[in-house]
Each structure stands twice: as C-alpha cells, then as structure tokens.
Amino acid sequence: MISAAEAMVKCLEKEGIKTVFGYPGAAICPFYDALADSGIRHVLVRQEQNGGHAANGYARITGKPAVCIATSGPGATNLITAIATAYMDSIPVVAITGQVNSDLLGRDVFQEADITGAVESFVKHSYLVKNAEDIPRIFKEAFYIAGSGRPGPVLIDVPMDVQKVPIAFDYPKSISIRSYNPSTKGHPVQIKRVIAAISEAEKPLICAGGGVFAADAGGELLELAQKCSIPIVTTMMGISAVPVDHPLYFGMIGSHGKKAANTALLTADLLILIGARVGDRAVSTPGILEKRTKIIHIDIDPAEIGKNMEAAIPLVGDASIILKQIIDKVAPCDHSAWNAELNALKTSIVPDMEERPRTVNPKAFITLLSQKLNDNAVVVADVGQNQIWTANQFMVPHGRFLTSGGMGTMGYSVPAAMGAKLADPGRQVIAVCGDGSFQMQMMELATIRQHDIPVKIIVMKNQRLGMVRELQTKGYHDRQIAVDLENVPDIPKLAAAYGIPAKSITSLKDAGSAIDEMLAADGPYLLECIVDPDEATL
Amino acid sequence: MKYTISILVENHPGVLSRVSGLFSRRSFNIDSLAVGVTDDPTVSRITIIVDGNEYTVEQVEKQLNKLIDVIKVKTLAPAETISRELLLVKVAAGAAERGEIMNIVRITDSKICDISRTTMTIEASDTTERLETLLELLRPYGLREVIRTGTIATQRGSDFITVKK
Structure with missing residues (x-):
C-alpha cells in the first residue's frame, strides 16, 4: 500500500513525465511531499497561470501531454486562463489541483473553489476524485483523453484527505472508455471524392491549421502538396507546419495575414482545409467562401465540420493517416501556372523594411532575427502587434512558431518559451512580446533565473498597448483611452535585477550585433527593442 | 422547430451539469429536459427538446458527442416519436x-x-x-x-x- 499522493506521482512517472510546472499550497501538500521522493523535475513558477502556459509550451514541443500543478482555491482559479488557452488551441495539458478535504466540500471553507465547475466549458474532461482507489484509472484516462483525438486540457481535482488514503497501486496498462473512441482513418468513399476533386481542380489550395501539428502531419502535407503542386497557406496556428521558405508556401491567411495567402484563398477553386477550424480571424466571411469554393475539410473533430463553414467533402480522422490515404491514390498533377500567379503576388509585395530614425523597425528586426537563428529555432510570439509582426516575418526554415492563437492570451510567450526550452534544451527558444504583455509575465524572470532556463526574450517596447491603440485610431475616431503604458519600467534594469543580462536597442543598425550577443550568451538574455508607438501592425 | 434529442450518458455526478452547461454556452435553447436512470444502473438517459433549425441540431449532436460522458446521441424524427x-x-x-x-x-x-x-x-x-x-x-x-x-x-x-x- 502507498498513499494516494505517492500513487499520483507514480502515475506521472508511468506516463513518462520528466518535468512538471507548479506552485504548491496547503491542499496539494501531500502530493508535493510525495514528489520530493521522485526524479521528476519540478519547476516552481511565480504564478499558476504561467505554470499552465509552460506546460502548454512543453506539450507543443514534445507532442505529448504535459503537466501543471496548483493548489485549491486561488491556485486553481489562477490556472483557468491557461486551461482556456490550451483548450482553444487543442494542446494536451493535464492540470492537477489540490482541493479542500472531501467532507468539507461545499462549505465554502478556506481556499475552496469549485474548479471542476469553473473550467467546465473549456476542458476536454475533468475529474473530482472522491475515491482514492480511482486515482490510477483516472490518471491513465486523463493522459489518454488529453493526448488522443483532438487534444485538449484535462483537469484532475484531488481533495487533500483523498491524497492521504493508502491504496494498492496498480497502473492500468490499457484503457477503454466506452463513450470515447476518436476515429483516425478517413472514410474510403470520402477519400475517393477528395481524389476526384483534386484531379478536377484548376486552382487547388491547402490551408493548414494547428491540427497538422497535433497529428504530426507536416511531412505528409508537404508530400501531397509537392505531388500535386498545390500551394499552401496556413492559419496562425499552422505557421511552420511546412518549412516557411518552401516555394509552395504563401504565408498566413486572415485579417492580419499575407496578401498572397488571402488572394489564394479568394481565387482557389478547391480549398483543402487540414486541422483548421475556420476561426473568424482566419476566415472572416466563411458564408461567401463556402458558396464560391469547393471545400474539403479534414479534421479529427466531427464537430468542427460545418460549424463555421459548410464543407462539400467532410473527412473526419487523423490528418496524417488521411493524407497518406490521399497520397497513395492521387495522381501527380501540375499547377505551375497557378503557383506562378501567386508567386508573382508574393514577390510583388515587399514589407516595409525601412530604417526608422530613432526606433527599431519591428518587421525588419524579426526578419533579421529569423536569419540569425538556427534553422530549427522555436519562436514564441505573445499577443498584440508583436504577434502579427512575428507571425508574418517568421522565416526560420525548419523552425517552430508558437503563439496563443485561439484565446489570444497576453502573457503567454515567456512561460510557454520556458516550457518549450525545457522540452528540447538543444533548440534555441525565443520569446517575443510587447511591453504590455511583458508586464503580465515578468515575474517569470525569477523562474528563468532560478532554474537556469536559457530562453531569450525580445521585448518590443512602444509604451503602448499598440494593437488596441490601432483599433481606437481606426474604429473610434482616434480617441485613445487606457492604451498608454506611460512610465514603463526600465526593462533591461529590471532584467538585471533578476540576474538576467539585457540590452536595449533603438536602431536597426545595432540589431545585428545585439542579436549575435543575445544568441551567444550561455544563459537567458533579454533584448529590448524601442519601437515607434505609431508603427503599423500590417 | 422543436427537436427531440435522446442522450445516453454515464450515470456519474456532474454529467447533467456538463450536458446542460453545453446548451447555454453554445447558445442552444432548451425547451425541456428530463433525466432518469435506465435499466442499466451505470447509464442515464437525458431527453432534451431543443428549439432550433437543422444547423443547431447537428451542432448539438456533435458537441454532445464530444463530452466524454456521453455514450450515445440520437435526434428522434418527429413522425417516428x-x-x-x-x-x-x-x-x-x-x-x-x-x-x-x-x-x-x-x-x-x-x-x-x-x-x-x-x-x-x-x-x-x-x-x-x-x-x-x-x-x-x-x-x-x-x-x-x-x-x-x-x-x-x-x-x-x-x-x-x-x-x-
């Protein structure tokens, strides 16, 4: 017999968990006590939300569920934004929370919050553990549910007294949930229809979303695109699903996307959507698109088919398996004229790379950064203007672009970068944020220092909430309210206070050497770029 | 139009709240909801009358199916009910x-x-x-x-x- 808390730790070990992110408190103490005897590395974050984002970044790099931990009450409620962020982007995160003693549930005791109730609308599933003996089964199920089908967050809430109960530990080898059987293979009849549609199309287009990562289908996607010379665009979540320098790649679609990508979307006669949910930022007028264009929608979640846009050929299953099924049967075809048309557009639009008088041109900076990074570097963009500058200028050939796409959660980049770095320490990991989002997460500089996580942080400082300011300019008669960050603290000094080397630049001329210095630094490093408050997003 | 949806769910605490919560957050209108255990004590049946159109009902069915505790969902044809x-x-x-x-x-x-x-x-x-x-x-x-x-x-x-x- 071992305690349920020890069993919880053993479950994590059985799931191959090496690193967890968390913040302790009274109700989760039995678990933490058991964790002390384990080889699992615990990263003490400085706020629970950041533990959730760190697990998110970790999971996105490993492709497997990652773990965050919080105590009951405020610890658990602080996790909510991170859980919602993971849910919107379909990231497999297992969140473990302590809960007050089970005999006190519902009495509004100290640090009690109904967390399973609170997160109900944005978890894939949740458990409130009442019987300690259920722990091995629940953990096995939780990891399976989080990582299979359309991935997503699962919460396990464990009352403190339950953690102390002695149980016989037997971790289930396999799992079967009668009500949960995600389909993987595409229906053969639909595959035939897809092949016919591809062979008939004159201007086919592939649009890849975040689901391509979830299915690890980037290779198959590129194979299909090459076999049939189909141009590729992505949603923001799909950026880097195929190498960004590939001649068939035309950039991100959407309200903040690339002209060539959006034109491709508007002129294609066949749109093959893969693991993309047709969010409003990506496709603003799905009703028009579905009438004009033949749409093949490939998604593992049947509920995404027809939710935002009608598909002529729906195809439910794992993108990697379905793409293989298509590649096997489809005849090679040539659409070089269509590609040339898009290419002309792509090359005709040159982003503004002009030097600014006293500030750094952010687009030029990200372009330069991309050139200097290793080919497989991970870049995590925050939310705001910095996100769009980074998304559109990210040019790391085999790199990975991460961001909070669905939820648009400010304060995502630094903790997610920490997670990504710990998941793959050999890879360069860069967080890009604004001075607004930086101030939502700067406490994590302490975590980075304490645990020596060598992430690099770029802060685009314009003393504004730039994207909202732009909205106010365009949509609210330029009446600016609550967007001035006036007296932003001296960020490099702040970094220095945390023991992290930092530098500030005000000109593109200094960017090259500053980036070199940042990348050459052994440990973490912060580089601040002073940006003009009037700098445009696009 | 009114649709009758019959749902088999795991007979756990919290399942009803998951099902009914789904309706409010996806802004589907429930006219009535009835729940009771079936002959199998591990399974409950929820019968929901939804006011909506074909799109709503299809979405309701799909979103219900995503809930891990939902075992089966069927919309009953009015003439056959x-x-x-x-x-x-x-x-x-x-x-x-x-x-x-x-x-x-x-x-x-x-x-x-x-x-x-x-x-x-x-x-x-x-x-x-x-x-x-x-x-x-x-x-x-x-x-x-x-x-x-x-x-x-x-x-x-x-x-x-x-x-x-």
Whole structure:
C-alpha cells in the first residue's frame, strides 16, 4: 500500500513525465511531499497561470501531454486562463489541483473553489476524485483523453484527505472508455471524392491549421502538396507546419495575414482545409467562401465540420493517416501556372523594411532575427502587434512558431518559451512580446533565473498597448483611452535585477550585433527593442 | 422547430451539469429536459427538446458527442416519436365545480389524485400538446399550481437506442 499522493506521482512517472510546472499550497501538500521522493523535475513558477502556459509550451514541443500543478482555491482559479488557452488551441495539458478535504466540500471553507465547475466549458474532461482507489484509472484516462483525438486540457481535482488514503497501486496498462473512441482513418468513399476533386481542380489550395501539428502531419502535407503542386497557406496556428521558405508556401491567411495567402484563398477553386477550424480571424466571411469554393475539410473533430463553414467533402480522422490515404491514390498533377500567379503576388509585395530614425523597425528586426537563428529555432510570439509582426516575418526554415492563437492570451510567450526550452534544451527558444504583455509575465524572470532556463526574450517596447491603440485610431475616431503604458519600467534594469543580462536597442543598425550577443550568451538574455508607438501592425 | 434529442450518458455526478452547461454556452435553447436512470444502473438517459433549425441540431449532436460522458446521441424524427410528459395541476375547485372538472378529467383521460375542500389535484400523462389542451380547459377555474416533468420520448416500432453499437 502507498498513499494516494505517492500513487499520483507514480502515475506521472508511468506516463513518462520528466518535468512538471507548479506552485504548491496547503491542499496539494501531500502530493508535493510525495514528489520530493521522485526524479521528476519540478519547476516552481511565480504564478499558476504561467505554470499552465509552460506546460502548454512543453506539450507543443514534445507532442505529448504535459503537466501543471496548483493548489485549491486561488491556485486553481489562477490556472483557468491557461486551461482556456490550451483548450482553444487543442494542446494536451493535464492540470492537477489540490482541493479542500472531501467532507468539507461545499462549505465554502478556506481556499475552496469549485474548479471542476469553473473550467467546465473549456476542458476536454475533468475529474473530482472522491475515491482514492480511482486515482490510477483516472490518471491513465486523463493522459489518454488529453493526448488522443483532438487534444485538449484535462483537469484532475484531488481533495487533500483523498491524497492521504493508502491504496494498492496498480497502473492500468490499457484503457477503454466506452463513450470515447476518436476515429483516425478517413472514410474510403470520402477519400475517393477528395481524389476526384483534386484531379478536377484548376486552382487547388491547402490551408493548414494547428491540427497538422497535433497529428504530426507536416511531412505528409508537404508530400501531397509537392505531388500535386498545390500551394499552401496556413492559419496562425499552422505557421511552420511546412518549412516557411518552401516555394509552395504563401504565408498566413486572415485579417492580419499575407496578401498572397488571402488572394489564394479568394481565387482557389478547391480549398483543402487540414486541422483548421475556420476561426473568424482566419476566415472572416466563411458564408461567401463556402458558396464560391469547393471545400474539403479534414479534421479529427466531427464537430468542427460545418460549424463555421459548410464543407462539400467532410473527412473526419487523423490528418496524417488521411493524407497518406490521399497520397497513395492521387495522381501527380501540375499547377505551375497557378503557383506562378501567386508567386508573382508574393514577390510583388515587399514589407516595409525601412530604417526608422530613432526606433527599431519591428518587421525588419524579426526578419533579421529569423536569419540569425538556427534553422530549427522555436519562436514564441505573445499577443498584440508583436504577434502579427512575428507571425508574418517568421522565416526560420525548419523552425517552430508558437503563439496563443485561439484565446489570444497576453502573457503567454515567456512561460510557454520556458516550457518549450525545457522540452528540447538543444533548440534555441525565443520569446517575443510587447511591453504590455511583458508586464503580465515578468515575474517569470525569477523562474528563468532560478532554474537556469536559457530562453531569450525580445521585448518590443512602444509604451503602448499598440494593437488596441490601432483599433481606437481606426474604429473610434482616434480617441485613445487606457492604451498608454506611460512610465514603463526600465526593462533591461529590471532584467538585471533578476540576474538576467539585457540590452536595449533603438536602431536597426545595432540589431545585428545585439542579436549575435543575445544568441551567444550561455544563459537567458533579454533584448529590448524601442519601437515607434505609431508603427503599423500590417 | 422543436427537436427531440435522446442522450445516453454515464450515470456519474456532474454529467447533467456538463450536458446542460453545453446548451447555454453554445447558445442552444432548451425547451425541456428530463433525466432518469435506465435499466442499466451505470447509464442515464437525458431527453432534451431543443428549439432550433437543422444547423443547431447537428451542432448539438456533435458537441454532445464530444463530452466524454456521453455514450450515445440520437435526434428522434418527429413522425417516428412517441412522447409523453407528466403533469400535476392543482386547480381551484369548490363543491360546485367538482362535477364539471371530473367531466374534463374523464374526457382527457387524466386522473384526480388529490382533493381538498377548495382544490383538486389532477394528474395527466400525455403529449405536450394534449396537456396544453387540458390546462386550457382547467384555466377558467383558477390554476393554483402547475408542475410538469419535461418530455420523455422513444421511437415508434421495434427500433431502440442502446449503449452497444
């Protein structure tokens, strides 16, 4: 017999968990006590939300569920934004929370919050553990549910007294949930229809979303695109699903996307959507698109088919398996004229790379950064203007672009970068944020220092909430309210206070050497770029 | 249009809240909801009447299927559905009205299940439409209390919905 808390730790070990992110408190103490005897590395974050984002970044790099931990009450409620962020982007995160003693549930005791109730609308599933003996089964199920089908967050809430109960530990080898059987293979009849549609199309287009990562289908996607010379665009979540320098790649679609990508979307006669949910930022007028264009929608979640846009050929299953099924049967075809048309557009639009008088041109900076990074570097963009500058200028050939796409959660980049770095320490990991989002997460500089996580942080400082300011300019008669960050603290000094080397630049001329210095630094490093408050997003 | 959706779920605490929560956050309108255990004690059946169109119903079905605790979802075709609702109605009735009310009860095939000096309590199990008729007939006497269970439904003929595929 071992305690349920020890069993919880053993479950994590059985799931191959090496690193967890968390913040302790009274109700989760039995678990933490058991964790002390384990080889699992615990990263003490400085706020629970950041533990959730760190697990998110970790999971996105490993492709497997990652773990965050919080105590009951405020610890658990602080996790909510991170859980919602993971849910919107379909990231497999297992969140473990302590809960007050089970005999006190519902009495509004100290640090009690109904967390399973609170997160109900944005978890894939949740458990409130009442019987300690259920722990091995629940953990096995939780990891399976989080990582299979359309991935997503699962919460396990464990009352403190339950953690102390002695149980016989037997971790289930396999799992079967009668009500949960995600389909993987595409229906053969639909595959035939897809092949016919591809062979008939004159201007086919592939649009890849975040689901391509979830299915690890980037290779198959590129194979299909090459076999049939189909141009590729992505949603923001799909950026880097195929190498960004590939001649068939035309950039991100959407309200903040690339002209060539959006034109491709508007002129294609066949749109093959893969693991993309047709969010409003990506496709603003799905009703028009579905009438004009033949749409093949490939998604593992049947509920995404027809939710935002009608598909002529729906195809439910794992993108990697379905793409293989298509590649096997489809005849090679040539659409070089269509590609040339898009290419002309792509090359005709040159982003503004002009030097600014006293500030750094952010687009030029990200372009330069991309050139200097290793080919497989991970870049995590925050939310705001910095996100769009980074998304559109990210040019790391085999790199990975991460961001909070669905939820648009400010304060995502630094903790997610920490997670990504710990998941793959050999890879360069860069967080890009604004001075607004930086101030939502700067406490994590302490975590980075304490645990020596060598992430690099770029802060685009314009003393504004730039994207909202732009909205106010365009949509609210330029009446600016609550967007001035006036007296932003001296960020490099702040970094220095945390023991992290930092530098500030005000000109593109200094960017090259500053980036070199940042990348050459052994440990973490912060580089601040002073940006003009009037700098445009696009 | 009204749609009847029959759902088999795991009989756990919290399942009903997951199902009903889904309706409000996806802004689907529920007309009625009835829940009870089936012959298998691990399985409950939820019957929901939704007001909407084909798109809503398709979305409701798909979103319900995403809930881990939902085992099976089926929308019942209106023409193929037998539906019943239970009604308890307490109506104001002194000695003078009793005869007339008993007449209504007999015609509508309902039942008097309680009586007092000033009220009668009537029980009826029928389709929603027929219960409405009964209530209209009783309204002039003064409805003191109306209690309805929400609709439950099954398919006509030998078809049935079970956990097994």
